[in-house]
Amino acid sequence: MDFKKVKAEPTTITRNLADFSKETNNVYETVVIISKRANQIASDMKEELKKKLEEFGDSNDALEEKFENQEQIQISKFYERLPKPSLIATQEYLDGKIHWRNPKQDTGDTY
Numbered sequence: 001m002d003f004k005k006v007k008a009e010p011t012t013i014t015r016n017l018a019d020f021s022k023e024t025n026n027v028y029e030t031v032v033i034i035s036k037r038a039n040q041i042a043s044d045m046k047e048e049l050k051k052k053l054e055e056f057g058d059s060n061d062a063l064e065e066k067f068e069n070q071e072q073i074q075i076s077k078f079y080e081r082l083p084k085p086s087l088i089a090t091q092e093y094l095d096g097k098i099h100w101r102n103p104k105q106d107t108g109d110t111y
Contacts, residue, residue: 008091
């Protein structure tokens with residue numbers, strides 16, 4: 001996922017509750033969908049950040065003092081400024097970019 005192209009708000013904003021129950025007719029189901037997508041996004045962000053920071057890691061684990069790397073600091077600041085995964089997932093849901101299915105509804109089982 002390219003986090004530079006994310007159109008989500010970086011801060012929390014007030015939203016209309018009716019927007020969240022249009023497709024599912026259940027606000028709680030919508031919250032579950034958004035939270036699962038937010039977990040996926042958080043996992044992707046963590047892996048990507050870890051890979052980028054590993055490039056700067058050195059094999060010198062002795063008691064020597066580690067020096068600050070300016071590029072490493074810039075990468076960390078970039079990820080700190082990104083919108084939170086829950087805000088990205090919410091925007092994706094409202095834009096209709098999240099596809100989901102409910103296995104219980106597909107098989108006809110009841111809750």
